[in-house]
Amino acid sequence: MAQAAAVAKPPTPPRRRRASATPRRLPYLLIAPAALLMLGFIAYPVISVFYYSLQDYNPTKPWRNGFAGFDNFVQAFTDDPLFWDTLVFSAKWVFVEVGLQLLFGLALALIVNQTFAGRALGRALVFSPWAVSGVLTSAIWVLLYNSQTGITRYLADVGIGSYGTSWLSDTGSVFWAAVVADLWRGVPFFAILILADLQSVSKDLYEAAEVDGASRIKQFWHITLPHLKDAIVLSTLLRAVWEFNNVDLLYTLTGGGPAGVTTTLPLYIANTSVDAHNFGYASALTTVAFVILLFCSIVYLRLSKFGGEDK
Amino acid sequence: MSVKEATKAAPAPVRAAPEPPRPKKRNRSWDEVPRWQIYLPLSIYLVFTLIPFYWILLFSLRPAGSTSLVPWPMTFDHFEKVWTERSFGTYFQNSVLVGVVTLLMTTLVALAGGYALARFNFKIKRAFMLALLCSQFVPGALLLVPLFEIFAELQMINSLGSVIIAETVFQLPLSMILISNFIKNVPYSLEEAAWVDGCNRMTAFRIVVLPLLRPGLIAVGSFAFVHSWNHFLFALMFLNNQEKQTIPVGLNTLMGADSVDLGALAAGGIIAAVPVVIVFAFIQKWLITGFSAGAVKG
Numbered sequence: 136m137a138q139a140a141a142v143a144k145p146p147t148p149p150r151r152r153r154a155s156a157t158p159r160r161l162p163y164l165l166i167a168p169a170a171l172l173m174l175g176f177i178a179y180p181v182i183s184v185f186y187y188s189l190q191d192y193n194p195t196k197p198w199r200n201g202f203a204g205f206d207n208f209v210q211a212f213t214d215d216p217l218f219w220d221t222l223v224f225s226a227k228w229v230f231v232e233v234g235l236q237l238l239f240g241l242a243l244a245l246i247v248n249q250t251f252a253g254r255a256l257g258r259a260l261v262f263s264p265w266a267v268s269g270v271l272t273s274a275i276w277v278l279l280y281n282s283q284t285g286i287t288r289y290l291a292d293v294g295i296g297s298y299g300t301s302w303l304s305d306t307g308s309v310f311w312a313a314v315v316a317d318l319w320r321g322v323p324f325f326a327i328l329i330l331a332d333l334q335s336v337s338k339d340l341y342e343a344a345e346v347d348g349a350s351r352i353k354q355f356w357h358i359t360l361p362h363l364k365d366a367i368v369l370s371t372l373l374r375a376v377w378e379f380n381n382v383d384l385l386y387t388l389t390g391g392g393p394a395g396v397t398t399t400l401p402l403y404i405a406n407t408s409v410d411a412h413n414f415g416y417a418s419a420l421t422t423v424a425f426v427i428l429l430f431c432s433i434v435y436l437r438l439s440k441f442g443g444e445d446k
Numbered sequence: 447m448s449v450k451e452a453t454k455a456a457p458a459p460v461r462a463a464p465e466p467p468r469p470k471k472r473n474r475s476w477d478e479v480p481r482w483q484i485y486l487p488l489s490i491y492l493v494f495t496l497i498p499f500y501w502i503l504l505f506s507l508r509p510a511g512s513t514s515l516v517p518w519p520m521t522f523d524h525f526e527k528v529w530t531e532r533s534f535g536t537y538f539q540n541s542v543l544v545g546v547v548t549l550l551m552t553t554l555v556a557l558a559g560g561y562a563l564a565r566f567n568f569k570i571k572r573a574f575m576l577a578l579l580c581s582q583f584v585p586g587a588l589l590l591v592p593l594f595e596i597f598a599e600l601q602m603i604n605s606l607g608s609v610i611i612a613e614t615v616f617q618l619p620l621s622m623i624l625i626s627n628f629i630k631n632v633p634y635s636l637e638e639a640a641w642v643d644g645c646n647r648m649t650a651f652r653i654v655v656l657p658l659l660r661p662g663l664i665a666v667g668s669f670a671f672v673h674s675w676n677h678f679l680f681a682l683m684f685l686n687n688q689e690k691q692t693i694p695v696g697l698n699t700l701m702g703a704d705s706v707d708l709g710a711l712a713a714g715g716i717i718a719a720v721p722v723v724i725v726f727a728f729i730q731k732w733l734i735t736g737f738s739a740g741a742v743k744g
Contacts, residue, residue, distance in 0.1 A: 176615040
């Protein structure tokens with residue numbers, strides 16, 4: 136890594152002449168460190184995942200290692216109910232999380248985009264959970280959900296719920312408990328991005344709409360929303376990919392439990408490779424996850440006509 | 447989304463002026479939102495946002511076993527305990543090291559690449575941009591096994607270097623796109639003028655461009671720091687030695703203990719939050735105008 140940092144310094148071109156005579160290789164030298172790092176630590180691992188997916192590969196059972204063809208994939212699709220369960224849960228998790236985050240994020244952005252007293256402070260407070268890590272979010276919500284000392288006890292005091300409820304260990308409530316915890320951290324992401332995009336809506340449009348007597352709801356529907364569309368499409372997509380892939384929160388908050396009901400596909404993959412050392416099978420699952428992500432992303436961009444008509 | 451989209455310059459913080467005062471006349475109906483429609487939902491949301499923060503602060507400051515809703519009598523026992531007995535002092539050092547080195551590497555490498563993308567046309571530029579965008583879809587979590595093998599090969603398991611490299615690599619694409627957008631917002635003619643005055647490209651860049659990039663670099667650097675400070679999985683996988691662990695892993699250990707020491711967990715959480723909160727307060731100014739706009743277009 137020390138080398139990479141050293142290479143990163145743009146080399147001084149040897150010539151003293153006008154800089155338009157810069158050597159042709161300069162741009163390549165400049166992107167070289169980034170390109171090498173990405174080749175070595177993103178591209179190569181991706182390729183090796185594809186390779187392992189066709190292998191039986193388990194360091195703890197070396198005698199069985201070898202070429203497996205599509206056995207791993209066949210096993211996943213035909214003989215592994217956990218794969219389907221975790222896939223369905225992942226879809227549910229991503230759909231609910233991204234949908235609710237977008238809804239609340241949009242509402243919040245519209246609110247803090249207004250002019251009102253205390254706006255700067257309001258914004259800072261609303262956005263503050265944005266920078267909190269998944270693990271820290273878990274830590275905080277573990278405290279809140281604790282049946283002895285958490286908020287449920289005080290809610291029970293005022294008649295909501297009952298004493299001794301532990302939302303994280305009940306298969307019925309754990310999903311929404313995790314959703315709320317992740318919303319707490321995820322909503323500011325959307326609020327920030329949408330607020331940023333709101334800054335570029337031309338004020339003249341609203342003025343014109345007003346002259347025409349359009350109500351605020353109509354203005355939102357016909358001016359604000361179309362303007363935000365591309366930002367919304369892209370941020371929901373990035374967020375969906377991120378929510379699908381990110382295991383920090385669920386890993387630490389529920390550990391995929393109770394009884395596996397909050398295990399997403401990536402969490403299942405991590406368990407398969409880390410605990411069971413079944414690298415070949417985990418790689419096959421990873422490949423499937425890649426393909427699903429890619430497919431869904433393309434379909435989503437197509438359906439939403441991203442960057443479409445008005446560009 | 448396309449390369450075209452990404453190359454379109456985001457409004458750089460360089461130029462982002464504080465919102466211009468709006469002419470009075472325009473303020474009519476759009477701004478005539480009844481106050482309660484702002485304050486009511488905002489307050490409700492703030493309760494939801496702030497109670498968790500208050501809760502962890504409360505637990506970290508009140509004595510074990512207390513059920514008081516205010517942290518009084520106040521005690522710092524939990525902090526002492528977590529810092530020394532639970533090695534959060536060591537974790538903190540490790541996390542700072544990882545965060546700072548990741549910040550420096552990401553910024554330097556992304557600055558070089560971003561400059562190339564902003565100022566040159568070269569053969570593989572399109573392909574390179576596409577690779578940057580695609581890498582956004584590659585989940586670090588799913589590459590754990592091959593990454594582990596690479597670092598094992600490099601004899602870097604149990605060294606902070608592995609985590610630093612992994613964090614840097616996954617920060618790079620977005621940082622580079624952002625920085626190239628920031629650089630595009632600095633007029634090329636400024637640089638050319640400096641060349642005419644006898645500077646070479648490097649000097650011109652240092653004297654003319656770099657100072658104008660400062661807000662953008664701060665945003666990108668802070669983001670890299672916060673990300674690597676928060677990230678959990680790489681450290682969990684690549685560092686087995688307790689001496690080398692980082693704060694998120696420490697927090698996870700506290701949560702995983704058989705009988706969770708809630709006071710210690712809360713104090714650990716506060717320790718984890720402090721640097722991030724400081725950084726957040728620092729970059730807030732630039733967050734809306736520059737950084738996130740670039741991120742969306744990226």
